[in-house]
Amino acid sequence: MNANRNLPGHLQLYLTGEHDCSYLDGLRARTLFVDPMARIDRERAQWLQQIGFRRSGMHFYRPACRGCQRCVPVRIPVSALRLNRSQRRTAARNDSEVRIAFKPAQLRPIHYRLYERYILARHGDGDMADDVSIETYMRFLLSPWGGQTWLIEAFLGERLMSVAVTDVFPDGLSALYTFFDPDLSDRAPGTYAVLTQAREAARLGLRSLYLGYWIEDSPKMAYKERFRPIEAWDGQHWRWFERGEPIRVL
Incomplete structure (x- = not known):
């Protein structure tokens, strides 16, 4: 290097x-x-x-x-977020049955077991599956970095549905990584985790929920552009895109 x-x-x-x-x-x-x-x-x-x-x-x-x-780095201006029909259905279905809990960034066996199942089921053909272990999990998601990190749990009854690893910044929350029960994919737990983080950011009076990188040609990243309005970093400024507007920053 x-x-x-x-x-x-x-x-x-x-x-x-x-x-x-x-x-x-x-x-x-x-x-x-x-x-x-x-x-x-x-x-x-x-x-x-x-x-x-x-x-x-x-x-x-x-x-x-x-x-x-x-x-392309993207973020949601949470106070302006308007859900589409699918997102409203996801919210309504899960809000009535799912319990949310906030935990500090510490190793919990129940979290690691879910993470391991998620990686092997959803990314079994990638590099992450080749190195799935408690050590890599802790290094990736639980390393101290000088700020605050939450583990946002979503329980369906007594069953852990998802964990959203979330950094806390003065201007917003950052959705670092979310893993979920592959057998509960019909509940759209990844989408629901984003909605939960956006709601919490708004409740705290924060401006943004950072979603990391969006890649137009990557199916795994497609969910990010469905949250509108959305802002994208063009290298100099954050640019605002309403629903129906293609994200173009070049």
Whole structure:
């Protein structure tokens, strides 16, 4: 890896060599990440998030691929969110039967067992399934990073339906990762987790729910653009897109 440049606030960036793209077959990717030895507090993490970076464990990164800008950071302005018909049905069905609980970012066996089932069922053909373990789970989702993280549980009766790993920033929440019971997919637990996080952000008076990267050509990312209005980072500004508007930032 090679040193790239300094960010404001004296954060050094590093650029990886090329590797296979995790999202689109046949493409090569590079990743720009913040010096892992740097001190990242909540305010600095928020600033990184506002310019398109994401967190994975203790690392803050963003794609920096040659000739490709398909990974588009997106966020929901929660006070303006208007649900479509499918999202309203998901909310109505789950609101009447699902119990939500907020937990600190600590290892719980019930969470890890669900995570393992989810990865093997939904990503069994990918790199994550090759390295599924308690150690990688903790490193990916439970690493301390200088800010606050919630584990938002959704229970259907006594059955754990989903866990949404959520970072808390001064300006919003960040949907870091959600895993759910594959046998309850008909309840759209991923969509319901986003709605739960958006509601909580609004309740707290926060502006945004950050959803990470949206990729137009990736079916796994398609759900993100269904939340409208949505904002997308074009490298300089967050641009607003209403329902029916294609997300175009180039």
